Amino acid sequence: MFNAERWIEIFQSIRKNKLRAVLSGFTVSLGILLFIILFGLGEGLKNSYKDLFLDQSNNVVFVFPGKTTKPFGGFKSNRRIEFDNSDIKEISQQFASRIEYINPRIRFGGRITYKLESYDFSLQAVAPSNQYIENHILMKGRYLNEKDIKEKSKVAVIGRLVARDIFKEEDPIGKFINIGSRAYKVIGVFQDRGGDVEESYLFIPYTTRQQILMGSDKIGDIVLTFNPEIGASGAVKLGDDIKKFLKEKKSIDPTDPSGLFIRNVADEFERSMQFASVLQIIVAFVGIGTLIAGIIGISNIMVFIVKERTKELGIRKALGASPSEIIKMILTESIFITAVSGFLGMAGGILLLNSVDTGLYDYFITRPGVNFSLAITATIVLIVFGVIAGYIPAKRAAQIKPIVALRDE
Secondary structure: OOOHHHHHHHHHHHHHOHHHHHHHHHHHHHHHHHHHHHHHHHHHHHHHHHHOOOOOOOOEEEEEEOEOOOOEOOEOOOOEOOEEHHHHHHHHHHOOOOEEEEEEEEEEOOOEEEOOEEEOOEEEEEOOOHHHHOOOEEEEEOOOOHHHHHHOOOEEEEEHHHHHHHHOOOOOOOOEEEEOOEEEEEEEEEEOOOOOOHHHEEEEEHHHHHHHOOOOOEEOEEEEEEOHHHHHHHHHHHHHHHHHHHHHHOOOOOOOOOOEEEEEHHHHHHHHHHHHHHHHHHHHHHHHHHHHHHHHHHHHHHHHHHHHOHHHHHHHHHOOOOHHHHHHHHHHHHHHHHHHHHHHHHHHHHHHHHHHOOOOHHHOOOOOOOOHHHHHHHHHHHHHHHHHHHHHHHHHHHHOOHHHHHHOO
């Protein structure tokens, strides 16, 4: 039950020994503050790794052509490997159950002009599947479709940044822009979670680009997404199987490391997240270390406090205070100081993390934060240990005989 006299005594004791109370509270606040900040920075580090993969699906596999370093199958070394339309068709058929989307890409250069103004943006010739592989969100109009591919249409889909810079306040849909010496009709505008870089692209049908290149069927590289059901390990095997298939088709030595390259985003993402998790665990251990240091600090201070008040406690016992009343008095004071300081440290840590938010982006820490339930749990743990730290010396002090306590200086 609430005992007004006991609380009056506690506040009088705190006012009388301000330095002691401040030192006790500071130890608790600092411990929980550092714990929350370190955990928050660890979470921010993990968020940074996640954001690296925001501009595309996590189940993407890239296939790039290279240059052979070994002679094989009657071909000399230093042969540049090229992909063509038949590779897309055969990969789609050979690995149909494991592939979700497949996209041929041709990167090319060219000046973009509109109303006598010239612009430089990234240009690619792609298939309609590019929309789903790159996670493009259509803002206006439509994306490339199969009819555009079949008819080799001179149409273009542009990023939000391209639309903003070229057309300003105009609606770009239906307008014509020149890429090099050829006119293309703008049919859609997209946005991308990857931001300005990803939104500065312009896409045309890959067959249109091939027609411009004198009817060539060559493509630059291949991008595909795998069926999520096969998982990261299945994606690695899919990449290996595609590499083996293409090496056989293109007569590349199986041991040649440079004939073609596979980049598996799922594998990269998994390894990056594992690395981030390890770093987060290390940071967590440091945070727990600060918490333990805070607990040890509280214990030492409470031992000192009880030792300092031995004579006072002896007088109280001589005046009739029971051992349980002595323990309750010390524990209540310990709980009060620890609880107030702990929650102040917790609030300070959360406010500090919220205040920096994107301010640590240059240090590869994005949206640092800590789970509120974790912060509460850590604070309660510190309070509990503060109670234990106060109980042990309080119990010993309560057992001292008044005459012994009064002799103590």
